[in-house]
Amino acid sequence: MRFAPRTRKIALIAHIVAMSAWIGIDLALGVLVLTAVSTGNPVAYQAAHLIGVWPMLIASLLTLATGILLGLGTGYGLIRYWWVAVKLAVNVLMSALLYFSLRPGLYTAADYGRRLAAGDTAAQPPEQLLYPIFVAPALLLFAVVLAVVKPWGRLSRRGDPAQARRNLGRRRPV
Numbered sequence: 001m002r003f004a005p006r007t008r009k010i011a012l013i014a015h016i017v018a019m020s021a022w023i024g025i026d027l028a029l030g031v032l033v034l035t036a037v038s039t040g041n042p043v044a045y046q047a048a049h050l051i052g053v054w055p056m057l058i059a060s061l062l063t064l065a066t067g068i069l070l071g072l073g074t075g076y077g078l079i080r081y082w083w084v085a086v087k088l089a090v091n092v093l094m095s096a097l098l099y100f101s102l103r104p105g106l107y108t109a110a111d112y113g114r115r116l117a118a119g120d121t122a123a124q125p126p127e128q129l130l131y132p133i134f135v136a137p138a139l140l141l142f143a144v145v146l147a148v149v150k151p152w153g154r155l156s157r158r159g160d161p162a163q164a165r166r167n168l169g170r171r172r173p174v
Helices: 005-039 042-052 054-073 082-117 130-149 161-167
Strands: none
Touching: 005 042, 005 054, 005 082, 005 130, 042 054, 042 082, 054 082, 082 130
């Protein structure tokens, strides 16, 4: 299945917008977490939870969906080129980590912020909030670089239907 040029452009714009939203939300989360950790501001802990869970997960899933759509509708495919396969793996991994790792951590941070705001001085600050705010932007930047540079070439020519069609009319040496 190949997209018409206009459809491909629309899908590409949707992918870029979703990816940009994901990067923006991730950077905003980083600012909130740094503010929370450095100042102990309970509102920053609670706000980090609000923007860091569902908006970022939705942006990551939209990026994944539009990326799959582009892979299926263009000549790049989903697992035809290394850079596309790596981007797909990074997106799936990061979306899973968002849901299974970051989400519980941000729920804990929001609870800590509520306890701080209520005056609970015995509350313990959540651990490992800084790690995701440095790793996630680095992985997202890596995905952007892959999309622009397109390194490493094809995964394999064997079993490629497009290559088989091109070879149909060619004679093999005896």
